[in-house]
Amino acid sequence: MIRYALKCAEGHDFESWFQSAEAYDTLAASGHLSCTICGGSDVRKALMAPKVAANDARSDAPSDATPPARPLSNPGAAPSNPAEAAIAALREKVEKTATYVGGAFAKEARAIHEGEKPDRPIWGEANATEARALIEDGVPVAPLPFRPKSKSN
Known part of the structure; x- marks a missing residue:
């Protein structure tokens, strides 16, 4: 599984999980991606920094450089907003x-x-x-x- 930060043509930022990078490419090429906010179909990967663990004792401490991931909406759950x-x-x-x-x-x-x-x-x-x-x-x-x-x- 891989998580991508995505952005639509209207500027909405959101995230989604994909089975693999190839799965994302296939869905994108076939037009099966849509913005979770406006429903637009012009969706692209956004710039995203990978989470890299440090090799010292501080690796367990939270890093100020990487913001916590936003929770993803669960389609089966009650609306959160x-x-x-x-x-x-x-x-x-x-x-x-x-x-x-x-x-x-x-x-x-x-x-x-x-x-x-x-x-x-x-x-x-x-x-x-x-x-x-x-x-x-x-x-x-x-x-x-x-x-x-x-x-x-």
């Missing part, structure tokens, strides 16, 4: 009132917009190119600040 509570409430509402269409989101949203399918609330996944095309064509879409539970790490 108002933002997490709001996201949890939004997730609950979306899951109760909308149909999850997965990777077919762009196709379904366009079909609903063009009247080919009945109007209904849907949610799912679209890559940046698909989302941009929907927006350019006037299809009302918005990013959600969470991923499907089956895809959360």
Whole structure:
């Protein structure tokens, strides 16, 4: 397991654990990383200092040079702040009132917009190119600040 400090295009800093460096690279290349704060998909590794133990008796003492790691949010735990509570409430509402269409989101949203399918609330996944095309064509879409539970790490 490896922990990376991450940063989104909006400047939000957060951390996440990955099975390996290769696992991070695979997820990043396939667009499966998202900001835990805004949901943005433009996520990159941030500069991070490794924790290095000293070879003397002081190695057990806490170092002032390395700040303590921030606790990571646990998706299964109760929300620890108002933002997490709001996201949890939004997730609950979306899951109760909308149909999850997965990777077919762009196709379904366009079909609903063009009247080919009945109007209904849907949610799912679209890559940046698909989302941009929907927006350019006037299809009302918005990013959600969470991923499907089956895809959360």
